[in-house]
Amino acid sequence: MPRVGVLALQGDVREHERALNSLSVDVTRVRTREQLDEVDALVMPGGESTAIAHLLVTSELRAALVDRLSKGMPVLGTCAGLILLSREVLDGRVDQWSFETLDVSVRRNGYGRQLASFETTLRVREVGDVHGVFIRAPKIEKVGDVVEILASHDHGDGEHAVLVRQGNVWGCAFHPELTDDTRVHRLFVETI
Amino acid sequence: MSSSAESSFTGSALVKRGLADMLRGGVIMDVVNPEQAKIAEDAGAVAVMALERVPSDIRRDGGVARMSDPQMIQEIQATVTIPVMAKARIGHFAEAQILQALNVDYVDESEVLTPADEENHIDKWAFTVPFVCGATNLGEALRRIGEGACMIRSKGEAGTGNVVEAVRHLRTINAQIRRLRSADESELYALAKDLQAPLPLVREVAATGHLPVPLFCAGGISTPADASLVLQLGAEAVFVGSGIFKSDDPVRMAHAIVEATTHFEDAAVVAKVSTGLGDAMKGFETATLETRLAERGW
Numbered sequence: 001m002p003r004v005g006v007l008a009l010q011g012d013v014r015e016h017e018r019a020l021n022s023l024s025v026d027v028t029r030v031r032t033r034e035q036l037d038e039v040d041a042l043v044m045p046g047g048e049s050t051a052i053a054h055l056l057v058t059s060e061l062r063a064a065l066v067d068r069l070s071k072g073m074p075v076l077g078t079c080a081g082l083i084l085l086s087r088e089v090l091d092g093r094v095d096q097w098s099f100e101t102l103d104v105s106v107r108r109n110g111y112g113r114q115l116a117s118f119e120t121t122l123r124v125r126e127v128g129d130v131h132g133v134f135i136r137a138p139k140i141e142k143v144g145d146v147v148e149i150l151a152s153h154d155h156g157d158g159e160h161a162v163l164v165r166q167g168n169v170w171g172c173a174f175h176p177e178l179t180d181d182t183r184v185h186r187l188f189v190e191t192i
Numbered sequence: 193m194s195s196s197a198e199s200s201f202t203g204s205a206l207v208k209r210g211l212a213d214m215l216r217g218g219v220i221m222d223v224v225n226p227e228q229a230k231i232a233e234d235a236g237a238v239a240v241m242a243l244e245r246v247p248s249d250i251r252r253d254g255g256v257a258r259m260s261d262p263q264m265i266q267e268i269q270a271t272v273t274i275p276v277m278a279k280a281r282i283g284h285f286a287e288a289q290i291l292q293a294l295n296v297d298y299v300d301e302s303e304v305l306t307p308a309d310e311e312n313h314i315d316k317w318a319f320t321v322p323f324v325c326g327a328t329n330l331g332e333a334l335r336r337i338g339e340g341a342c343m344i345r346s347k348g349e350a351g352t353g354n355v356v357e358a359v360r361h362l363r364t365i366n367a368q369i370r371r372l373r374s375a376d377e378s379e380l381y382a383l384a385k386d387l388q389a390p391l392p393l394v395r396e397v398a399a400t401g402h403l404p405v406p407l408f409c410a411g412g413i414s415t416p417a418d419a420s421l422v423l424q425l426g427a428e429a430v431f432v433g434s435g436i437f438k439s440d441d442p443v444r445m446a447h448a449i450v451e452a453t454t455h456f457e458d459a460a461v462v463a464k465v466s467t468g469l470g471d472a473m474k475g476f477e478t479a480t481l482e483t484r485l486a487e488r489g490w
Binding site for chain 1: 200202203204208210217235236273298320321447
């Protein structure tokens with residue numbers, strides 16, 4: 001049974017654990033390098049990307065994660081997690097860094113501040129209709145040729161990808177973990 | 193493969209509570225100007241609370257404490273990328289309307305400000321912006337949730353630098369939840385009456401063992417050890433008011449409390465970040481206080 005870590009520095013860790021626990025995987029929290037060494041795959045949860053990025057550095061996890069990602073560890077990032085995986089972050093802090101493993105450009109809070117947070121129905125490829133919960137969500141504005149788009153959404157300004165995959169790296173602008181539907185997690189877990 | 197804006201909706205309980213979920217495991221810091229907001233964000237705060245005076249200064253100055261000047265809130269919104277919260281007086285729905293119009297990310301209907309209505313809290317369901325409210329016990333928490341609050345913070349005693357009230361309130365809420373957990377279905381009616389809380393919410397807590405919304409902690413947290421303490425007592429995130437910018441070295445204190453909040457179960461990390469921090473805010477012994485902010489709201 002694969003062991004899936006949830007990066008537990010900050011954010012909605014518990015919801016991801018709940019979703020993963022209902023699938024056939026062993027779930028564990030990752031706050032240290034030793035814990036990262038023990039997992040086969042990682043979920044980077046929703047939260048505040050600036051806070052998580054800061055804590056990745058102070059917890060001495062950044063370099064270890066760069067190493068694991070370069071070796072192809074499967075990873076799913078939702079919301080803040082997507083931002084952390086993206087090649088380019090727009091409207092971030094001037095010193096905002098990311099792992100640059102997913103060839104997309106994301107705009108932080110691209111759909112607006114909290115008042116604009118929304119729910120909608122998404123059509124996810126290979127899955128069907130999924131309830132999408134977007135909270136101060138990043139907007140994927142550019143997608144590289146190697147990136148597969150599994151779902152997109154038109155928020156009145158044209159189509160934007162909301163669930164993407166580049167090999168083992170998955171990015172999701174919404175929060176499948178906030179609903180009882182675990183099909184997006186299942187898609188990810190099946191590739192581990 | 194695509195969906196459209198027409199089928200979308202905003203302001204739902206899920207997106208309101210969802211933002212609180214995203215803040216879990218984090219530190220929300222009181223800031224009074226853009227410079228402090230920047231320090232907070234640099235230190236890894238998950239959100240800032242924009243207000244004109246931190247609680248210890250409100251306590252010192254006396255007078256009526258009101259919503260902050262919109263200009264100050266907007267300057268802070270322009271400075272940081274993290275969520276910006278602001279406080280409205282208890283029952284002052286017009287202040288809350290203004291804060292919603294300013295596009296703040298969370299409204300704190302707060303006992304730190306002077307209450308505007310001694311009978312009624314704000315009807316929070318009427319708003320798109322989510323609300324956080326303070327509570328000293330489970331009944332108060334469930335009444336606020338019944339009114340539409342999407343996050344509860346234990347009140348503590350703001351501006352004192354003394355964690356004793358925060359501990360009392362968290363322990364009270366937890367003990368009352370445990371009592372509901374062990375209750376027979378037929379006992380819940382009387383327990384709801386005792387708690388003065390809506391029966392459906394009492395039933396929900398009895399079934400799940402936790403509040404229907406995230407439970408954060410506020411009021412008197414002023415060291416990394418305080419943060420670790422309240423998280424171990426079941427708080428899911430911390431609000432730090434005067435504790436950072438009234439300490440000797442706010443930058444280090446801010447970093448240290450953020451680290452301690454993430455690694456609250458690892459005493460070695462909390463020890464490391466507590467080392468050589470300088471003085472925490474001086475603080476007050478709560479028995480000597482003239483005004484107990486926690487007694488505001490009901």
